[in-house]
Each structure stands twice: as C-alpha cells, then as structure tokens.
Amino acid sequence: MTTQELQDLLGSMSLEEKVNQMNQLAGGFFAGDVVAMGPLQEMGVPEESVRLTGSVLGALGAETVKKIQKNFLENQPHRIPLLFMLDVINGFKTIFPIPLGQGATFEPELSRRCAQAAAKEAAVSGLHVTFAPMVDLVRDARWGRVMESTGEDPYLNCLFSRAMVEGFQGDDIKEPYRVAACVKHFAGYGAPTAGRDYNTVELSEHTLREFYLPSYRAGVDAGAAMVMTSFNTIDGVPATANRWLMRDVLRGEMGFDGVLISDWAAIEETIYHGLCADRREAARRAAEAGVDIDMMTGIYSEHLCALVREGVVPEALIDEAALRILTLKNKLGLFENPYKDADEEKEKEVILCAAHRELAREAAAKSFVLLKNEGVLPLAKGKKTAFIGPYADNPRMLGSWSFIGSPEDVVTVRQAVSEWDESAVFCEGSPLLGPDVKLEGFMERPAETDGAPAKEKERSAEEMLAEAVAAAAEAETVVLMIGEHYLQSGEATSNANIQIPQIQMELFEKVCEVNEQVVVVLFTGRPLDIRRISEKAKAVLVVWMPGTEGGHAIVDVLSGAVSPTGKLPMSFPYCVGQVPVHYNEYSTGRPHVPGKDKDRFRSKYLDIPNGPLYPFGFGMGYTRFSVSPVETDRTRMTAGECIHVSVRVKNVGDLPGTETVQLYIRDIAASVVRPVRELKQFQKVALAPGEEREVVFTVTNEDLCFLTADGRWESEPGEFEVSAGTDSTTVNSARFVLAE
Numbered sequence: 001m002t003t004q005e006l007q008d009l010l011g012s013m014s015l016e017e018k019v020n021q022m023n024q025l026a027g028g029f030f031a032g033d034v035v036a037m038g039p040l041q042e043m044g045v046p047e048e049s050v051r052l053t054g055s056v057l058g059a060l061g062a063e064t065v066k067k068i069q070k071n072f073l074e075n076q077p078h079r080i081p082l083l084f085m086l087d088v089i090n091g092f093k094t095i096f097p098i099p100l101g102q103g104a105t106f107e108p109e110l111s112r113r114c115a116q117a118a119a120k121e122a123a124v125s126g127l128h129v130t131f132a133p134m135v136d137l138v139r140d141a142r143w144g145r146v147m148e149s150t151g152e153d154p155y156l157n158c159l160f161s162r163a164m165v166e167g168f169q170g171d172d173i174k175e176p177y178r179v180a181a182c183v184k185h186f187a188g189y190g191a192p193t194a195g196r197d198y199n200t201v202e203l204s205e206h207t208l209r210e211f212y213l214p215s216y217r218a219g220v221d222a223g224a225a226m227v228m229t230s231f232n233t234i235d236g237v238p239a240t241a242n243r244w245l246m247r248d249v250l251r252g253e254m255g256f257d258g259v260l261i262s263d264w265a266a267i268e269e270t271i272y273h274g275l276c277a278d279r280r281e282a283a284r285r286a287a288e289a290g291v292d293i294d295m296m297t298g299i300y301s302e303h304l305c306a307l308v309r310e311g312v313v314p315e316a317l318i319d320e321a322a323l324r325i326l327t328l329k330n331k332l333g334l335f336e337n338p339y340k341d342a343d344e345e346k347e348k349e350v351i352l353c354a355a356h357r358e359l360a361r362e363a364a365a366k367s368f369v370l371l372k373n374e375g376v377l378p379l380a381k382g383k384k385t386a387f388i389g390p391y392a393d394n395p396r397m398l399g400s401w402s403f404i405g406s407p408e409d410v411v412t413v414r415q416a417v418s419e420w421d422e423s424a425v426f427c428e429g430s431p432l433l434g435p436d437v438k439l440e441g442f443m444e445r446p447a448e449t450d451g452a453p454a455k456e457k458e459r460s461a462e463e464m465l466a467e468a469v470a471a472a473a474e475a476e477t478v479v480l481m482i483g484e485h486y487l488q489s490g491e492a493t494s495n496a497n498i499q500i501p502q503i504q505m506e507l508f509e510k511v512c513e514v515n516e517q518v519v520v521v522l523f524t525g526r527p528l529d530i531r532r533i534s535e536k537a538k539a540v541l542v543v544w545m546p547g548t549e550g551g552h553a554i555v556d557v558l559s560g561a562v563s564p565t566g567k568l569p570m571s572f573p574y575c576v577g578q579v580p581v582h583y584n585e586y587s588t589g590r591p592h593v594p595g596k597d598k599d600r601f602r603s604k605y606l607d608i609p610n611g612p613l614y615p616f617g618f619g620m621g622y623t624r625f626s627v628s629p630v631e632t633d634r635t636r637m638t639a640g641e642c643i644h645v646s647v648r649v650k651n652v653g654d655l656p657g658t659e660t661v662q663l664y665i666r667d668i669a670a671s672v673v674r675p676v677r678e679l680k681q682f683q684k685v686a687l688a689p690g691e692e693r694e695v696v697f698t699v700t701n702e703d704l705c706f707l708t709a710d711g712r713w714e715s716e717p718g719e720f721e722v723s724a725g726t727d728s729t730t731v732n733s734a735r736f737v738l739a740e
C-alpha cells in the first residue's frame, strides 16, 4: 500500500477500530476455528475488542496462525490483518546460547546469523514480530535478566544490538523469512536497585545517556521496527507513561518512528507505581507518552474511545498510533499476504535443519569462556574420564527464555561424549537443586524441570553422591558438570546469593577430596561467586546455557577440537558484596592503588579486593599469547586526524588459537568525570604456534567522544591513555594528545 492508501484506510476506520489496533491480546483468545467467547466474557474482554484487535501475542505454528488470521479477516470490517508476536530470544526451536553467552563470543556477526536463523524458523511458523533484542546494559548479577543481555559494556552492546536487529529484519522485513525486531526495554531496565527485578531504577541523566541509552539507539539506527517500554521508573516517572523519555528522547532525539509497545501490563502498572489513579488515567498517560500498543491489559480498548469523545485525548493521538501500526503491517507486506511466510511444509524443512544445528554448535562453542586451566584441558581421549553432575546428561540447557525449544531436541553432554570417547563414565552425582532452593512462582518445581531423568528420581541424594565419589576416585580426570537450574535466571529470578546451589557444592567438595584433577564445566545464566571453585578446580569452563547443540559444543571444546575463545561480557564478582561491579567505573577522587593496602583513606574494601574475580574481557584459550608494548604512530592528533595504535601478538604456546585483542581508552581530564577505561575497539587474531602478527587499531575522534558537561556528544582536547591487551585489566598503555 502507498502512504496515501494507508492514510485513506485510516480515514475510513471508526474510532473503535483505530483504538483496537492499539490493543494486543493473548493467543488464547483465538481458539481454533472461531474466536472464543465464553472465557473472554469472563475476563471482561468485550467481543468487539477481540474482533478488532490489532495484534496477538503467543499464537504460533503455521496452521494455527493461518486459521486465526483467516477467521479474523472474515470479521474485520476493513480486512486489516493481525500481527503475530512472540519472544524469540536466543532462537525459536533451534536454540542458540543465551544472549549473555552470545556477548561472550565478541562476534556480533555470529549473532546476526543466529538472529537470521531464528527469524526464519519463527517466520515459517507464522510470526511477524519478535520481542528481541533485549539490549539493556547490566551490571548487577543478582538480577536474573542479565542472561538476556550481552553485558556490561555499551560499545559491545551497541554492536550486538545492531547485529541482532539486522539479523532478524534483513534489509526489508517484507522479504521472506524476516521478522520485525523489537528493541527492549526502553529504558534503563537493566539497573534495578539491588538487582531486584521490577525495582526502582535510580540513574543520573548523565549515566543513563552515557552508558544505557547507546544500545537502544544502535538498535533504532539499525532500523528496528519496534521498541518496548520498560517496567521501571526513570527520574520518578514509569517509563511507560514517561513523555520526556518517549517523546523527547526516543522519538525526538533518536528519531524513532516505528511502533512503541508497552511491556506486559506495564500500562496498568502505572497505577501500582502510584502515578495514575485508575485505568482511565493510565490509558491517557500512556497514550500521551506515545505508547502505540497496550500489551495485555485491555486498558486502551476500555478507555481511549471515551477519552477522545470527551475531548480529553485528541483523536490525532489515536490516528498517529494507529497509523504507525498499519504502517508496520504494510512494511511486512501483510495487506497483500496476511499469512506472510506461514507454511507447514517449510516448517518441516527449516526448523531444526542441519544448517541451524551447525550454527547453534558453532555459536555455543564460541560462547564458552575458559577461566582457568592448569594443564588439564583439552582432555585426552580414552583416559578414564568421569563426567559427573546434574548436567552430565541433562537436556535442560536452553535457558529460561526458550519456551518453544524442546529438551527432546537437545544433544546432551553424555550423547556427545559417547560419539567421541566410549570409555567415559557418567553419573548424576546430585540433584540440581536441594530442598533449600525455592523457585517461587515456577509451578513449584514440576518434576520435568528439575533435570533428573525419571530413573534417577527414585534415588536419594546420598546414593547419588556415593556413586559419584566412587566414580571420581576411579577416574583419572573428573569433569564436573554443575551450575544453576535454568529457571534460576531469567525474568523474576533475582537472587541475593549468586552461588552454585549448595547441594552441588557438596558434590564438588566430596569429588575434590578423592580426585585432584577436577574440571568444572559451569552452566549459568549469570556471573556467579565461584571463588571456592576457582581455588580448587584445575580448570573452569563457563558454558552459560548453551542451547540445542550444547552437548556437541562442550565436547568440541573439552576435547580440543575447538579451542575456547570466549571473553567475559560481564565481570564475575569476587563476592556478591561487590556487585554492581563493572570495569568501566568512574574515576574516584581516592583511587585505590593495588598493593598499597596500608593507605587507609582510599576507595576500597577492607576485606576483599576492589577488582572482580574475573574481569570483563577475560578468557583463556588452549595456547598462550604474548602482547608487545603498545606503540602509536604519533603522539598528537587533531579531531580530523587519526592515530594508529599497534601491538604485536604472538602465539607462544604449542597449539593454534585465537586471541581477542582489546583496545581501551581513558580520557585523563575532562569537563565531567570519565570512566577509568572504556572499550573502544577489538580485533580477533587467529595464530598458529610461533606465529606473530601486528594488530593495528585506528583511533579517530569518534573513539574520544563522550557526553560533555554541556550535554554534547563530542571530544575535548587533552591527554588520553590508550591500552591494548587481552582483557580489561591490561596495563599495556601509551599516551597521546588530542590537540585543538
């Protein structure tokens, strides 16, 4: 449709029709052949809202979606198709590593491919929009949703935000196998106070703009069709009713002209925040802020027509929102083909196809981060290895945001090991969770989520432990597969103690008593306090929630077929008392100098180090690299010039490997306090043993810009420190001057 045709369509729609475009209902409202009536009435959703609604959340499958769309169109006065939306986060049916794991790849291009594959599977299943990527910057591992983010660094998050949006959408969402992306949660949702989900966010405007907003902007610049509001307040006003945030910042400054959707029930929550007195006020405020679609409350359908007729809300506001929604439908080509890619035959062909599984395997292996290795990895084949722990043969490693992926499709570690080394032994060792862990609200740990195969459930924890200790005593090397339950991280999973469940720590201790060669393979959605493990284990490999091909990828890395290359996208704290800990903190007036512990009046803890246990950017491979001192081709530049910063990287180990060389910059003095360092660029270098290569970074004015005291994004003349190395603690630095 042309813009004029869309305008004409809008002009011919009744107010009710326009307002209901702004309404979203759950798939359950459209049961089978006809629009369901009984339960809807019970839930207070009038028939008209269902008949005219603009979009659906959670209906999927080509056959179902086509049926719903067909029936719906027969009753829609203007034959305006429904939009079908769902959270397709780290995959649809083929599950890729969780986003935090994808961040660890430091390879946005890989995430672009994962998003593209996920879009293809989702599209043939009838979906038009995915609620991804989640680009919230995260610093507090107590917050369970860190697993949905790519980490603590704005630069890295921007790269992933852009890549994922482009991966889902391609150049044109009308094309086959593309879905519209939704950048979320705007804004600052990743900074809930004390890491408690849905809690208040307290950010200065400076910090919000400097650290948190760039990744949303990157998604918007990449053309994201949709943005989702966040649950939190910004400067005391819930984001979903925050005019300044939505109208001035998102639409005005960022130039976003797509569809803005509320998060689930977030419009209604403005009442519980204490901003709005009732649903009517909530409808008005959210509409005034520019929220186009109400996810799941029915508030718009209930109140907006009356608010317009009473002259409280101008109809132009409704027209604006409805037109944006119609425009999105048009961009997806739904007026010409309301079923888009929904196709039962294609579902069979595309979903879980070999190419997607291969990609899942590659992405998982690249997401793993080796934190420690005292010569035990890679494993030698046929050397009496015992794989012990609740993840040794457990398919539930998809992460909590993959409700379409099924455990039946997952390759477990045991299955993958048996393809590699038939002599390995396996035992579960312990349940994933002891009776002390409560997953409140999660259907009280239904048996099928605890990970244990049915036969194991009949055995006591003591029996499992005894069997594991016996197996460990017999083995040359133990690979202990432990970590969080997949439901311990994700939405509404804040934890004050970020530790491996106690029952598994007991297994760890007992196994270590009988065998010194313990490799820990850690499954987790968040950084954990792993001090004890890091102290005692000979090797630690973080595998996050690796996805459908997790088993194969783990064996690829443990066996040495693939060398680990992942780097932490989020610091692993020394202990929970240190969070939020992140490498790019602002300089203080009393910086602590490590080793000068007698210097009392410094910004430090008395009982623990300032730095995390494992810093941002850290991750080892199976070989070692040396990095030469930083060199610059000049020591002065003007804003129009550039400086080349170089290091020579050499593989000084015995195996081939890939290193990610990271470039950090510090602004020595500026009109506002600057972070102690900021990641500005990185490069991956693959080197054979003995091989050396020069890595050259081109530093331009863009790398030196920041939010100045005047509120402008620009550089200020003066001195800069540039560091290059293999993680964020590198002290390999040089200085240069940005001249006027």
Ligand code: NOJ
Pocket: 087, 131, 184, 263, 264, 491
């Ligand atoms: C609530 C979550 O906060 C959001 O991320 C998600 O997209 C919606 N629910 C829809 O599932």
